Amino acid sequence: MFFLKELPSRRMINGYTVAHPQADTNTVLATLQMMRRASLLIRRLESFFAEHDLSQLRFLALIVIDREPERDSLSASEIAERLDVSRPVTTRTLQSLAAAGLVRVEAGEGDGRFKRVALTQNGRSKLAEVLPGYFAILSDASAEARA
Amino acid sequence: MFFLKELPSRRMINGYTVAHPQADTNTVLATLQMMRRASLLIRRLESFFAEHDLSQLRFLALIVIDREPERDSLSASEIAERLDVSRPVTTRTLQSLAAAGLVRVEAGEGDGRFKRVALTQNGRSKLAEVLPGYFAILSDASAEARA
DNA sequence: CCAAGATAGTTAGCATGGTAACCGTATGGA
DNA sequence: TCCATACGGTTACCATGCTAACTATCTTGG
Structure with a gap:
């Protein structure tokens, strides 16, 4: 932008x-x-x-998977819906996250159309690594806005 | 985004x-x-x-050329600086505006590196056509923000 | 029961942002 | 003077957003 x-x-x-x-x-x-x-x-x-070898969208994808309270995985469509981006963008994003070893994508059980996307241990570590800096930047931005 | x-x-x-x-x-x-x-x-x-066959960037490029008080043209670099985008993006944007007949790009006199970019009559008409809708959307957005 | 439609995901291709590296023109100091 | 450097603009290529159209898998109604 x-x-x-x-x-x-x-x-x-x-x-x-x-x-x-x-x-x-x-x-x-x-x-x-x-x-x-x-x-x-x-x-x-x-x-x-x-x-940190991420982009805003890849980061947010990790977030929405991680913060799901009752489950440890989401389908690609659910992720697209929460991120509010088109499904093709979600496909590409998940492929790159999977290639980086941050998420695991498995065929869903039951309905064969779904895929289950879950964080790997590396994915959780990456989130932990990045979150403080993320909020620090947002916090700075808030401060500037008030200045 | x-x-x-x-x-x-x-x-x-x-x-x-x-x-x-x-x-x-x-x-x-x-x-x-x-x-x-x-x-x-x-x-x-x-x-x-x-x-309206525009994009946000093409529209803003028309704006910054139009609103220059003392001159009727700007160089590509000046436009890039005011739009706050990279020069390659500016080159591409100006090419598409020129192809659409909304701006005229001429070699600058004097320093041969510069190009002079000016609005055509069509460019001015396009701005006039689009500005009311633009501000209407911004005005709506302001109203929503306060709601 | 199976053909028609709906849904999940992907592929293909476009638009628009970026950086790196290139050309041509000016410019300035040895 | 003229070579090195700076500067304007472009080209080439990558990332990330989109829509359209495709495949594969369910689901449903005649």
Whole structure:
């Protein structure tokens, strides 16, 4: 992602909002600032994850598998649903996680269409390795937002 | 982009923040919510732009050229700098805008390394066509955020 | 009971972000 | 002056998002 360094000017937004009474210049500007903040944060997170041979999506996939309370595995579709990405992206992500030895993918018992995806011990270790840095970055970002 | 439908739970974040006193669960959670909101908004914007044969980046490129106060053209590097994307992405974006007839790219006079990029009349029309919808979406998003 | 449809997953191909490495043009100091 | 360096732009290639269309496995209704 990305976003303009210099946001659309207040004057430019004003030109729109005067013609649309329900719109408010300040809140539109706040939304643009949010987009800019989010885009910088994503860059920072992606670069952090890259240092750990992960990406944001691979990390989040580990998270959703790990945090499932009653089970130790999920199907690919369940993971796609929780991550809110398309199934093809999920397939690719799981293949790369499996190649890195962070998850185990097995044929589901019962319905032969499903696959069971579970964390390996390495996967759990990787999560433990990365979580502190992840929350530290989020915590910094919160602090900056308030500054 | 994308982001978890179900954010990391308060309990999970707590587990980190108790070990790191400077971190605060509420602000970390607020940052995660911001990421989720930004990701949904980006999807909405990209789909809006696609309806107009644009993308977010192509649209923003038109904006930064148009809003330059004293000049009617920018160099590719200046555009890259303002958009905050890499120069190769800028090259590709400008090529597709030129192919669509929305910008004109000419060799710069003087320093032969530069190119001058200017909006065509079609480019200005396209901006005028798209801006109201753009701000309407941002305005909606602001409203939702406050709801 | 089995053909038609639904569902899980994959493959193929496109768009758009990135970095590394290249060319051509300027520029500046030995 | 002219070679080394810097700079603008491009090319080549990789990562990661998407949709469309495919295969394989259930499920269901005539």
